[in-house]
Amino acid sequence: xxxxxxxxxxxxxxxxxxxxxxxxxxxxxxxxxxxxxxxxxxxxxxxxxxxxxxxxxxxxxxxxxxxxxxxxxxxxxxxxxxxxxxxxxxxxxxxxxxxxxxxxxxxxxxxxxxxxxxxxxxxxxxxxxxxxxxxxxxxxxxxx
Amino acid sequence: xxxxxxxxxxxxxxxxxxxxxxxxxxxxxxxxxxxxxxxxxxxxxxxxxxxxxxxxxxxxxxxxxxxxxxxxxxxxxxxxxxxxxxxxxxxxxxxxxxxxxxxxxxxxxxxxxxxxxxxxxxxxxxxxxxxxxxxxxxxxxxxx
Numbered sequence: 001x002x003x004x005x006x007x008x009x010x011x012x013x014x015x016x017x018x019x020x021x022x023x024x025x026x027x028x029x030x031x032x033x034x035x036x037x038x039x040x041x042x043x044x045x046x047x048x049x050x051x052x053x054x055x056x057x058x059x060x061x062x063x064x065x066x067x068x069x070x071x072x073x074x075x076x077x078x079x080x081x082x083x084x085x086x087x088x089x090x091x092x093x094x095x096x097x098x099x100x101x102x103x104x105x106x107x108x109x110x111x112x113x114x115x116x117x118x119x120x121x122x123x124x125x126x127x128x129x130x131x132x133x134x135x136x137x138x139x140x141x142x143x144x
Numbered sequence: 145x146x147x148x149x150x151x152x153x154x155x156x157x158x159x160x161x162x163x164x165x166x167x168x169x170x171x172x173x174x175x176x177x178x179x180x181x182x183x184x185x186x187x188x189x190x191x192x193x194x195x196x197x198x199x200x201x202x203x204x205x206x207x208x209x210x211x212x213x214x215x216x217x218x219x220x221x222x223x224x225x226x227x228x229x230x231x232x233x234x235x236x237x238x239x240x241x242x243x244x245x246x247x248x249x250x251x252x253x254x255x256x257x258x259x260x261x262x263x264x265x266x267x268x269x270x271x272x273x274x275x276x277x278x279x280x281x282x283x284x285x286x287x288x
Contacts, residue, residue, distance in 0.1 A: 018193050018201040026170055026192045048170045053159045058227040059210045060162060063203020083202040087231040 003034045003075040011074060019067035028064065032071045039072040040103040045096045056094040061121060062086065064102055065131035069117040072104035073135055077115065081135035084114055088131045094121055101125075113137060147178045147219040155218060163211035172208070176215045183216040184247040189240045200238040205265060206230065208246055209275035213261040216248035217279055221259065225279035228258055232275045238265055245269070257281060 003009050009032040011020055018027040030041050043064060051057035066083055073081040094100065104119035114136045121129040147153050153176040155164055162171040174185050187208060195201035210227055217225040238244070248263035258280045265273040 015194075015197045017195050018204060019195065024192060048168060049162050050159075051161050051163065052226075057162045057207060057210070058230065059203060059207020062206035062210070062230065062232070063201060066201070066203045066206070082196075082237075083232075083234050085231065085233050086202065086206065087229065088206070088227075089229050090227050093226075 001078055005034050005036065008033055009039075009071070009075050011071070019063055020071070028067070030064070030067055030071075032068065032075060034075050035103070037076070038103045038105045039068060039075050040101070041068055041071070043100050043102055044098060045094070045100065047096045050096050052093075054093075054095060056096050058088070058090060061090065061094050061129050062088045062131070064121065065104075065119040065129065066133070068102050068104040069119045069131065069133055069135060072106055072117050072119070073115055073137075076106055077109065079115070079137050080139065081115065082138050084134040084136045086131055086133035088129060090129050092126070092128045094128045095123070098123060100128075107132070145222055149178050149180065152177055153183075153215070153219050155215070163207060164215070172211070174208070174211055174215075176212070176219060178219050179247070181220070182247045182249045183212060183219050184245070185212055185215070187244050187246055188242060189238070189244065191240045194240050196237075198239060200240050202232070202234060205234065205238050205273050206232045206275070208265065209248075209263040209273065210277070212246050212248040213263045213275065213277055213279060216250055216261050216263070217259055217281075220250055221253065223259070223281050224283065225259065226282050228278040228280045230275055230277035232273060234273050236270075236272045238272045239267070242267060244272075251276070 108116035193204040252260040
């Protein structure tokens, strides 16, 4: 059952994840909400995560896209997943310290073992980076 | 001209990069050396970068692979690059706080605008994750 629309969502277990844990002070602390068939997060990338000055590191952009894709599996399909393959395409530099719109949607669920999930990073509606990946189903993770 | 073999290498400009800058205390501070046709880094991923407990976040693995790929362009081909596309395949969980062997090699340079670069993360010789990407040539970045 999908999560309720428009409500702030956090992962059920707080294991200190770099992407989404409220307790990981060096992490991103991403928050999610469902908007129809998508999961969305608004995020301003801190300057410490830059590659070239002023520009988010490509790996950090990948981290955000991976994280929101996993959130889509949890909050849209009620499934925990691990990333099997992720392809990121960088269209334009992603600036740090700038409001970004990030979302993900499940594009295919026909395979019994994994979902295909697409995600996007936009600024003022303009696409800066996008990903598509295979996310393998697994059991709910145990507490540390 | 490739960098000398076996010597510790740092990027020519320290702009505070999350992946490789000695001055970014929250970053990875990766160091590189050339070994023949590869650039290599040995790295122990700090616990704060985990996703599931004990396992490196997939985006952090992507960050390491992206970073060593860019280092391969600089130290093997003397070219600065920006990441255009990166595909990461996760074969097994990458543990945190564990010595990892990371390397990258240029697999194609026939295109005038980009190089194709492959990278790997191994533990005790066993492949845990790998990537291949298109890295577009650009001018040497200016200082911030």
